[in-house]
Amino acid sequence: MDSLLKKLNCFYEKLDLYLQSSKKDCGVCGECCKVTSVLRVYPLEMENIGRRINNRVKMKRFRDFTGNDLIDIWGGTSGHCPFQEGDLCGIYAFRPYQCRVYGHYDYKGRSLPVRCVYRGHAVRYDSREELPLYDEFSNLTEGYDETVREVAGLNKNPPSG
Ligand code: SF4
């Protein structure tokens, strides 16, 4: 499990380098964390964030916030990400994959807020498989899911003898 978390954090560094080529910078904005977003956070990423912040209450709020595979957030206090601090991300170093690619990539070419600096510069995508380094990311998340299943199976049927 720990090695997967390490790999995930190395992967995030690689992804950020890859995305730097767009030469755009959000600056102090945070609009997409409160007005519109399509956010999926994978169990491996939840584990990563949970271990870093060590705050069960905030994690519960974040789990509720990302409770569906795909959520649309359109304004309203309840739609704000609980990790947003002012206009900034309070978990920036270990924010999820989709928070990293958002802006650089635009779902169906129409998910970016009006004032987003990436508007007109983003790469359109129609399915997650088109996102950058997605296969590598997907292998990591699947590896985690498999490990969790194995551990759950062992707990149900402990080896005899
Ligand atoms: S985790 Fe950070 S970047 Fe992602 S929605 Fe929350 S505040 Fe925004």
Ligand code: SF4
């Ligand atoms: S991706 Fe766009 S809307 Fe989101 S914080 Fe960056 S500039 Fe703002």
